[in-house]
Amino acid sequence: MSEPFTVAIDGPAAAGKGTISKAVAEQLGFAHLDTGLLYRAVGARVLAGEEPLTAAQALTREDLERDDLRTAEVAQAASKVAVIAEVRSALMEFQRSFARRAGGAVLDGRDIGTVICPQAEAKLFVTASAEVRAERRYLELAAKGDRTTRAEVLADVTERDRRDRERATAPLEAAGDAVVIDTSDMSIEDAIAAAMRAVTAKGARR
Numbered sequence: 001m002s003e004p005f006t007v008a009i010d011g012p013a014a015a016g017k018g019t020i021s022k023a024v025a026e027q028l029g030f031a032h033l034d035t036g037l038l039y040r041a042v043g044a045r046v047l048a049g050e051e052p053l054t055a056a057q058a059l060t061r062e063d064l065e066r067d068d069l070r071t072a073e074v075a076q077a078a079s080k081v082a083v084i085a086e087v088r089s090a091l092m093e094f095q096r097s098f099a100r101r102a103g104g105a106v107l108d109g110r111d112i113g114t115v116i117c118p119q120a121e122a123k124l125f126v127t128a129s130a131e132v133r134a135e136r137r138y139l140e141l142a143a144k145g146d147r148t149t150r151a152e153v154l155a156d157v158t159e160r161d162r163r164d165r166e167r168a169t170a171p172l173e174a175a176g177d178a179v180v181i182d183t184s185d186m187s188i189e190d191a192i193a194a195a196m197r198a199v200t201a202k203g204a205r206r
């Protein structure tokens with residue numbers, strides 16, 4: 001497909017959005033943007049002492065390639081800068097132009113279907129119970145040798161969800177026209193298949 005086609009995938013922390021988005025993008029030959037990385041990169045700069053808005057305006061491609069963006073500390077910092085309306089606006093144009101690139105794009109985040117790309121051709125809201133999400137994230141971290149405990153992971157996920165849902169600007173919520181996929185009792189293969197069915201039903205093709 002050479003014309004733009006936007007797939008918006010939103011949902012709470014660790015619901016499987018990242019894995020699903022990567023797989024959908026790969027199967028369709030679309031580009032993929034994990035928009036959480038933008039907020040994490042701003043959060044990392046803020047932890048190093050910068051002002052949030054200055055950090056958002058100064059973001060470069062190298063910031064997104066840092067290998068320390070996946071920690072719970074950076075995740076918390078990300079969800080705090082994500083509350084600031086000016087920070088969100090500073091990151092908007094980059095996301096919108098990525099979404100409309102030729103050849104199709106998958107963007108995953110919290111506000112893609114509601115605020116960044118309300119006209120997206122396909123919208124998914126991927127969710128799962130907090131316990132299931134925390135357990136998956138815990139196993140992922142443990143496999144990498146990270147010693148964060150189950151209880152710490154659950155606390156991080158629950159705290160970020162609350163902040164993301166309750167903020168005034170672009171809160172986490174499903175767009176009215178999003179297809180909701182609850183992955184609590186699904187294998188990752190089934191979740192990817194459900195996402196592909198929803199996206200191809202909207203006309204996406206390679």
Ligand code: C5P
Pocket residue numbers: 013014035036037039040075078079080082108109110111112160161164
């Ligand atoms: O998706 P990820 O867990 O990497 O996102 C980190 C944080 O960035 C989220 O908890 C959320 O506060 C923020 N975020 C956001 N809007 C997005 C993507 C992420 O507010 N589109």
